[in-house]
Amino acid sequence: MTTVAQPRIDHVDTAQDQIVVFDHVSIGFDGKPVLDDISFRVHRGENRIIIGPAGVGKSVLLKLTNGLLKPDAGTISLFGHNLGEMKQRDLFTLRGDVGTVFQEGALFDSLTVRDNVGFRLAEEHVPDDEIDRRVTEALRFVELEHTLYQFPSELSGGMRRRVAIARAIVTNPKLLLYDSPTGGLDPITSTTIVELIIKQRDASHTTSLLVTHRLQDAFMLATHRYSHDCKCIEPLPEGETDPNTTFLVLNDGHIVFDGNTHDLVHSDDPFIRQYLQ
């Protein structure tokens, strides 16, 4: 595999262009360090895949990104705003531009699928018929428009995950955070979900952070694209990888790799070699 045939989006390092910036971030719980001195940045249009062993702090990293957790040390900036210096109220406003898919979906179990997906729209006092229209559109995207009036408990695990994706993308956020969107699903359902994520990525070029346990998902994201001609997911030509897909590998609280697909597969770091095997 060699990288890049298409021109890569050129990163002029302006603050405008940096969607997420972690600067020497550390966090621990009950005196036990989880993430230690983490620094990385995500540029506009970049799709960052985060991999690492279970319990390393991948979910914590995503929650830090949208300010649900506060770091013990270091600074985190989102869209150029330093989260540590923001008021609670402004944080809630800022999160309006971030779509989050939680590890377990975290759908509101006492609301119907329609009210789950339309939650943010209802909070913004969008008129009811427009909510209906946009919710149906988002559900059609994840191929679940028939579930509008069902409750989350009446759906299968894979369907719930797709509803969670619909809820995250319904407002066209500028940043998407996916926490293990395929975790705990069978391979076929996982593939469906990954295809959805690729379709979303190539249709709206949203910047994203995606946590996954499954390396095959990560490589599928790096080597496939959505084709408007056949309206399907197709592999990139042999040897090419998606230029905007980059990786962050965590181990033991530290970043052990930060770079593109090519460098990842050619890395000679013993941990990464073992992990990729």
Add this chain to the structure above:
Amino acid sequence: MPLATLDTAAKRWVLSVQDYALLTGRALVNLFRRPFYWSDIVLQADSIGIGSLPIVILTGFFTGGVLALNSASTLAQFGATAVTGQLVSLAMIKELGPVLTSLMVSGRNASGMASELGSMMVTEQIDAMRALGTDPLKKLVMPRIVSTVVMLFFLTIVSDAVGILGGAFVSSVMLGQNSSQYFHTAYQSLVYSDVLEGLMKPIAFGFIISTIGCYFGMSTRGGTQGVGRSTTQAVVVASIIIIATDFFITQIFITVFGR
């Protein structure tokens, strides 16, 4: 070693009081901020107020009745059965109406709030709400506080009224006393401060029930078991604080109004 555990226990206690104060403060600040969640308040008011009405009516009626039974048998020894109405109405309005209603509502709603918010907490729904840009203190906690305070106020009035009626029923139908005399003494004996005391208490108790219920819900850790723990703790703590607060409010009224 015991000293060290005492130390951490004290620290943890101070921390939870601080968290409780923070949660309450933030939720109250939201009273004055847009958007105002009218529909959530109405929804909660319906479940707390209308939902609790049957149990409040039943407890009120039987409490008034048992007060009349007890006081009539004691008063008969002094030939003073005529003041049964006074005893029942004073006891109902100043103490038993507010306290018993609050304890019933606490058992029903402090637990309900703790378990509902607790399950949302352990399934990350609270985090999801925050991630969607909505402050759960505004959307979930504030409406519960407002509607509990308002509804408990009216529930207490209902309970007082039904209790006095229950006393009237017992004293006139079962004990054969004169019912117009009962109502006359019941009404005559009341002064302004009694009514004020009886209406202040449910406001304080409603606040205690809702904030304690929400606090235990929002601080739930550790899965389904944690939800169960929060629920029990919420009811126990709310009940104890209600009874203790009742003592202090009564003491203050005695100091200020002399009765």
